[in-house]
Amino acid sequence: MRKIIPALCIVGVSCVIVALVSAREWSVLSGDHFLVNFVQDEKFAKETLDKAEVYYRRIASELGYPRYSEFWTWDKRVKIFIYPSQELFLNATNQPRWSQGMADYTNKQIISYSWSQGFFDSLLPHEIAHLIFRDFVGFKGEVPLWLDEGVAQWAEEAKRNAAKAMAKQLFESDNLLTIQDMMILDIRRLDSVQKVFIRPTLTKDGKKGILILSNENLIDRYYLEAVSLVSFLVEKYGSLNFADFCRGLRDGKTMEEALRTSYSTHIRTIDELEARWREYLANKE
Numbered sequence: 001m002r003k004i005i006p007a008l009c010i011v012g013v014s015c016v017i018v019a020l021v022s023a024r025e026w027s028v029l030s031g032d033h034f035l036v037n038f039v040q041d042e043k044f045a046k047e048t049l050d051k052a053e054v055y056y057r058r059i060a061s062e063l064g065y066p067r068y069s070e071f072w073t074w075d076k077r078v079k080i081f082i083y084p085s086q087e088l089f090l091n092a093t094n095q096p097r098w099s100q101g102m103a104d105y106t107n108k109q110i111i112s113y114s115w116s117q118g119f120f121d122s123l124l125p126h127e128i129a130h131l132i133f134r135d136f137v138g139f140k141g142e143v144p145l146w147l148d149e150g151v152a153q154w155a156e157e158a159k160r161n162a163a164k165a166m167a168k169q170l171f172e173s174d175n176l177l178t179i180q181d182m183m184i185l186d187i188r189r190l191d192s193v194q195k196v197f198i199r200p201t202l203t204k205d206g207k208k209g210i211l212i213l214s215n216e217n218l219i220d221r222y223y224l225e226a227v228s229l230v231s232f233l234v235e236k237y238g239s240l241n242f243a244d245f246c247r248g249l250r251d252g253k254t255m256e257e258a259l260r261t262s263y264s265t266h267i268r269t270i271d272e273l274e275a276r277w278r279e280y281l282a283n284k285e
Helices: 042-062 066-070 086-093 119-137 145-154 157-172 179-184 215-237 239-250 255-262 270-283
Strands: 009-012 027-030 034-038 078-083 101-104 109-113 196-202 208-214
Touching (some): 101 119, 119 157, 119 239, 157 270, 179 196, 179 270, 196 215, 215 239, 255 270
Parallel strands (some): 034 078, 078 109
Antiparallel strands (some): 101 109
């Protein structure tokens, strides 16, 4: 769950001040869509730029957003700041001790530090997907948090198979949160103090049940189901329909209005989304 599909970022919409390193110490590598700012490790910065350009094109294509091929260019390029250490990164951004990177929506920035394990396969595509998604849908529509987080985790291609297998296990053991419950859950507001949560669920035969979960288990399950739902919509009905669905949310449609517009012959309500998703999980090998 989150140990396998980590939520490595804190997504911010407020201004982040990149500080603690003087302006003259930063060097910059320029690409078509990104500007990588670094202090010491030019090799790491170069690999960051190369992989960021690859991820940009792949994520935009997979999510059905072809207009992004020329969108982040010139003065609209995303700035990536790579600090030389986690300590400097944490001091500059005021992130929690476990944070390894973050996306700043307002200023179109990705901020992290020089490290190798998981950065290129997880954090970098994750944060780029957050920025692409929010650039596309904005902040005004009825965009559920699970969709945003699911898109970002879907971009972590190396973890997709593990996510699918774990979602299948939860389905088989009648341990899935309902989508209706996920629509109202805001995991960002869960207290760090250990608590027990009682959440509704459905069994494979459609009966109502309950789940008793700790903070950590609830957050892990939420993230896992989020990526499973995005995987289902993209794989089952295609990228173009998924883009239409997101566009509907951006343009002010409710969740169910967007579903009816984009998946009219298959999914018209959240309950039907739940049913089709469960059928998808039941048929996965």
